[in-house]
Amino acid sequence: DIQMTQSPSSLSASVGDRVTITCQASQDISNFLNWYQQKPGKAPKLLIYDASNLETGVPSRFSGSGSGTDFTFTISSLQPEDIATYYCQQYDNLPLTFGGGTKVEIK
């Protein structure tokens, strides 16, 4: 199975800050990497697919980059409504696997 390692597991930042989350795959997954946002008590929501493609309707302050084994997810200017846990997910191989999540809080 492909292991997805996310870091950090949690972070605290101020409104307006730039926030960066990394996701590392245990093997080359090309760009087969997606990012989701999960707010407390809610279902996950797709934000980024194929490493860098913004899902329709998602604010442009969210972005993703990377290929191979190393990926980055960025919120350019953190907003109060961005408080959530963020997950990466690979689909290069079955079983599909998720990173452990990054909980983002407001400082």
Place this chain on the structure above:
Amino acid sequence: EVQLVESGGGLVLPGGSLRLSCVVSGFTFTSYAMSWVRQAPGKGLEWVSAISGGGDDTYYTDSVKGRFTISRDNSKNTLYLQMDSLRAEDTAVYYCAKDATVLGANWFDPWGQGTLVTVSS
């Protein structure tokens, strides 16, 4: 508007069975694979199973192979997950999710609201 509504969760004894359903609307059901993803209390996301749009191809994570069966009734726009020989470690919120393609195993958008399965004596 695309909607996915799960049902069928509840409390079940270890070794017992449960069938989850997910009724969908707002898109052509047969054109998309579907998946089940679960989340244990306070934990991360775990993909469980997927089925292609026509229902011919199914996929499972190792921990549920031989115990869970995914299926779909395209005439009823409904996805199912039959769960047998349930274990305490199967306790989780189970989400159904629409895949990006007919063959499946890509990305999930959107997700249902989830249904809680609790396996306990």
